Amino acid sequence: MELTGAEITVRCLQEEGVEYIFGYPGGAVLFIYDELFKQEQVKHILVRHEQAAVHAADGYARSTDKVGVALVTSGPGLTNAVTGIATAYMDSIPLVVISGQVPTGFIGEDAFQEVDAVGITRPCVKHNFLVKDAKDIAITLKKAFYLARTGRPGPVLVDIPKDVSNQKAVYEYPATVNIRSYNPASHGDPLLVKQAAQMLLAAKRPMVYAGGGVVLSDAAKQLTELVRLLDFPVTNTLMGLGSYPSPDKNFLGMLGMHGTLEANMAMQHCDVLLAVGARFDDRVIGNVAHFAEVPRKIIHIDIDPASISKRVKVDVPLVGDVRDVLGDVLALLRASKQKPDAAALKSWWQDIEAWRSRKSLTYRNSTEVIKPQYVIEKLYEVTHGDAFITSDVGQHQMWAAQYYKFNQPRRWINSGGLGTMGFGLPSAMGVQLAHPGAQVACITGEGSIQMNIQELSTCKQFHLPIKVILLNNGYLGMVRQWQEFFHGNRYSESYMDALPDFVKLAESYGHVGARVNRPGDVEGALREAFARKDDLVFLDFHTDPTENVFPMVPGGKGLSEIIMAEDL
Amino acid sequence: MRHIISLLMQNEAGALSRVSGLFSARGYNIESLTVAPTEDKTLSRMTIVTSGSDAVIEQINKQLNKLVDVVSVMDLTDGDHIERELMLLKVRAEGGDREELKRMTDIFRGRIIDVTDKTYTIELTGAGHKLDHFLQAIEHKLILETVRTGASGIGRGERILKL
Numbered sequence: 001m002e003l004t005g006a007e008i009t010v011r012c013l014q015e016e017g018v019e020y021i022f023g024y025p026g027g028a029v030l031f032i033y034d035e036l037f038k039q040e041q042v043k044h045i046l047v048r049h050e051q052a053a054v055h056a057a058d059g060y061a062r063s064t065d066k067v068g069v070a071l072v073t074s075g076p077g078l079t080n081a082v083t084g085i086a087t088a089y090m091d092s093i094p095l096v097v098i099s100g101q102v103p104t105g106f107i108g109e110d111a112f113q114e115v116d117a118v119g120i121t122r123p124c125v126k127h128n129f130l131v132k133d134a135k136d137i138a139i140t141l142k143k144a145f146y147l148a149r150t151g152r153p154g155p156v157l158v159d160i161p162k163d164v165s166n167q168k169a170v171y172e173y174p175a176t177v178n179i180r181s182y183n184p185a186s187h188g189d190p191l192l193v194k195q196a197a198q199m200l201l202a203a204k205r206p207m208v209y210a211g212g213g214v215v216l217s218d219a220a221k222q223l224t225e226l227v228r229l230l231d232f233p234v235t236n237t238l239m240g241l242g243s244y245p246s247p248d249k250n251f252l253g254m255l256g257m258h259g260t261l262e263a264n265m266a267m268q269h270c271d272v273l274l275a276v277g278a279r280f281d282d283r284v285i286g287n288v289a290h291f292a293e294v295p296r297k298i299i300h301i302d303i304d305p306a307s308i309s310k311r312v313k314v315d316v317p318l319v320g321d322v323r324d325v326l327g328d329v330l331a332l333l334r335a336s337k338q339k340p341d342a343a344a345l346k347s348w349w350q351d352i353e354a355w356r357s358r359k360s361l362t363y364r365n366s367t368e369v370i371k372p373q374y375v376i377e378k379l380y381e382v383t384h385g386d387a388f389i390t391s392d393v394g395q396h397q398m399w400a401a402q403y404y405k406f407n408q409p410r411r412w413i414n415s416g417g418l419g420t421m422g423f424g425l426p427s428a429m430g431v432q433l434a435h436p437g438a439q440v441a442c443i444t445g446e447g448s449i450q451m452n453i454q455e456l457s458t459c460k461q462f463h464l465p466i467k468v469i470l471l472n473n474g475y476l477g478m479v480r481q482w483q484e485f486f487h488g489n490r491y492s493e494s495y496m497d498a499l500p501d502f503v504k505l506a507e508s509y510g511h512v513g514a515r516v517n518r519p520g521d522v523e524g525a526l527r528e529a530f531a532r533k534d535d536l537v538f539l540d541f542h543t544d545p546t547e548n549v550f551p552m553v554p555g556g557k558g559l560s561e562i563i564m565a566e567d568l
Numbered sequence: 569m570r571h572i573i574s575l576l577m578q579n580e581a582g583a584l585s586r587v588s589g590l591f592s593a594r595g596y597n598i599e600s601l602t603v604a605p606t607e608d609k610t611l612s613r614m615t616i617v618t619s620g621s622d623a624v625i626e627q628i629n630k631q632l633n634k635l636v637d638v639v640s641v642m643d644l645t646d647g648d649h650i651e652r653e654l655m656l657l658k659v660r661a662e663g664g665d666r667e668e669l670k671r672m673t674d675i676f677r678g679r680i681i682d683v684t685d686k687t688y689t690i691e692l693t694g695a696g697h698k699l700d701h702f703l704q705a706i707e708h709k710l711i712l713e714t715v716r717t718g719a720s721g722i723g724r725g726e727r728i729l730k731l
Contacts, residue, residue: 118582123593127636130581147636180731181578181639306630309623 001172005134005165006031009098012141013042015173018069020045020060020433022053026073027113028100031165045433045462048454050077052426054084054155055452058093059427060434062413063388065218067094067148068430074100074162075113079120083420085155086124090417091239092216094153096144103163104132117159126154132161134169142177151184152304153216184303188318188325196299196316197332199272204344205351206232207270209255212239212416213277213302219323220244220409223276226330230340233352235263237278239416242406247385252352253361256284257553258398261360262352264551264559268294269351275300277322280312281417282555288312290558301325360551360564361402370519372396372471372543375526376403379441379469382526387439388413388431392424392448395477398549400443422451425468429455432464439530441467446496447476456509459536467529468538470502473545481548506538513538570599570619572644572651572721574729575632579605579612583637587614590635596620596628600653600718611639611731615720617696640729648724654691655699656681658713661688665710676702687712695719 003011009032013021022045025033036044047053050072057068068088072081078099088095102111118130127147129140137160144156187193200206214223220243227234227250234244235255244251253260255267267273273296278284285291288311300307300314301322308317318325363373376399379387385407391397391414406412413431415423428442449470459466479494506513512535516525522541529537550565577583584603591598599617606613618628625643632641644651661669666688673680673690676698682689692702696719703711723729 119585122582122586122589179636182636304634306627306634310627313623 001170002168003171004031004035005137005160005167005169006035008134008137008169008171009141009160009165010035010039010042011171012138012173013069014039016067016141016145018042021069021071022047022056022060022430023071024050024053024073024077026077026100028074028102028162029071029165031162032071032098032100032160045429045458047426047458049452050080051084051422052429052452052455052458054081054095054097055087055420055423055426056430057095057097058084058088059390059413059430061093061095061430062427063410063431064434067096067145070095070097072097072099073113074102074117075115077113078115078117082120082124085121085157087415087418087420087423088155089124089126091212091415092153093155094148095155096141096148097155097157099157099159100165101130101159101161104161105163107161117157121157124155125157126152128157128159130159131164134164134167137164137169138171138173139177142174143179146177147179147182151182185320186324187328188301188320190328192316192318193325193328194332196274196318197329197336199297199299199316200230200274200329200333201336201338201340203272204341205269205271205348206230206274206340206345207266207272208232208234208274208276209237209267209278210234210240210243210276211237211278213322214240214243215409217277217303217322218409219277219326222323222326222330226326226333229330229333231345232340233266233349235259235267237284237416238401238414240278241401241412242409245407246405247407252356254401255559257286257555258402258549258551259553261358261551261562261564262355264553264562265355266352268559271296273298275314276326277302279307279310285312285559286553286561287556287558290561293558358564363547363565365519366544367519369544370516370522370541372399372473372541372547373403374519375469375471375522375541375543376400376443378523378526379443380404382523382530383439383441387411387441388435390414390424390428390431390440390442392442392444393419393421394445394448395481395547395549396443396445396448396471398478399471421448424448425452425455425466428466429458429462429464432466433462439467441469443469443471445477446470446472446474446499446502453505456506456511456536456538460510463534464536465532465534466536468506468536470538470540471543472499472502472540473543473547474499475545478549484548485554502538502540506536511536511538513540515540515542517542569625570617570645571625572649572719573616573618573628573632573641574644574721575614575616575641576606576611576639576729576731577614577635578637578639579610580637583612584614586635586637587616587632590631591618594627594631596624602718602720608731615718617719639731642723642729644721644723647727649721649727650724651695651719651721652693653696653699653719654693654717655702656715657690657692657703657711659688659690659706659710660686660712661710662686665707669706669710672702672706676705678702
């Protein structure tokens, strides 16, 4: 059967079961848009900026186990999408991004809206393709979906020149795909799995450190079972939140730069560390040399061999899918007659409880001014800890991570690796589309929200009843905090002057807006917002501009060199 | 330490830039890089000479393996191997220098592959240091132009990099 490249493209998306495609039309993708128009299976969500298309696809992917799909035109369409692609790449999110390209005969001639899409995206995709013939579209898209979702997931870009999308070719969607140079591991080396189990059972001061890989491989159940079986302490990275139920007693909270005292101290002083789907990044470990001062054995489970021993030397590398490897370790632990050293474990838990008793996550509440942490705590109560929470980047992101106790994986959607301001609102759109009827809140700041504020229009068009929780302190808060601590209170360009009236702004887009100034009104405003099930409600909370995020491990310092609120 | 890394990769447009881009993005050294198709037209073979600590070399190997277009990677310096590089060298060859240059070329087992009344073009093959030594052995002011391929390497005996 002969079809045009554009028809083939849309057929492939249908074959892959794509429900939503997030995009923005333009010259180079007109044939593809024409085919989208002629069918109903793949629903197109028109965003207002291409960056938002990719973030929305990303939020869709993070909150499900599906591949997110975006479609953008050539040139500026693609360059606008790059921030979204890089965001997904840093957090290993499976996406397929289709970009239009100028006709093949024009490539390299600096044609109108031409940019080297494959060249520009190369450092921030798992892989990318330029399709030069319509007969290659089907196999390329098949490979793109396969690469995006398998192994360490990531974004894959497929660049399709305009003439190729109009060229006819025989269509057949390949049933299988085999890439000889790409064979991701699943189970770890059995001998090393055994060694890991023995090491865990012999530990005196064990610690489990779990990251985004647990969420991505849907291994929360296995992680939880392992922790409970051994009664070990567990911490989550920013990306891993929700992979272990936060209210549980074994959970020490998030670790890292703004992690709890107990998580950071246990990480520093443990003798056996089980790292699961986490990569010892700079915001987590702080100073590598300082971390290495305390000797400990490290077991590291990761799908990506390049993540192992990259920053921190590992003793037992287990390369494989986190869920499969954890399952294998669990099977050995269950079968083993040996149990962890109860006396040692008890003493270790006493150390941890002593750290925990210092309550590093406390703040001084006020009846005069709204504390941002208080808003998050109330949000947790009002949503029963059951909402999907997306976030932008900055202080509000850290408070959300610290104070919203995530119970389940895929509920906490944030840009951890790249730290992309502007991520929160568009990613919430993807989440809401994937989970109609679910409570979706976007926690944001007045800096971040303005980076993709235009998406309020998309939310109106597609009836997305997101609750925007703006913690408005009039500052780029995290920048201001660093300037206060490390730059002599010189608040260079971190004050947000000339802010819009966010209530009127929300209303002008056809949404409901409300400003909240008093602590006593916080809970009522949240309850009312969530009661409006069909409306996007934009809550502009005016919060204490001087509030800082604590605890804090300053950049370049070690985990135990942590600053608590009470220290200042 | 200096390492010679050989790899087989899909003979596809852009594959070379994925490798060179990886090295520049992650700040790894490239001393030389050569690439050409193999007897299997779907594959290219690349030889990269790099240097770094053991940890850096381990990362380079892993990151190369992670590239979807890279089929197989071997660090030749992990075992016995042979290394060769080709140099073409144009020299001013007049008067008494003609005989001297001919003699040096013979000593280094090179060949003069082009002759004019004023120049010789010399072809020399060997490990990189041999080529360096030749350049040191002849009078510097006579050198008009040099071009070197960068190292190609292969494992000894049964050390084979093939699909």
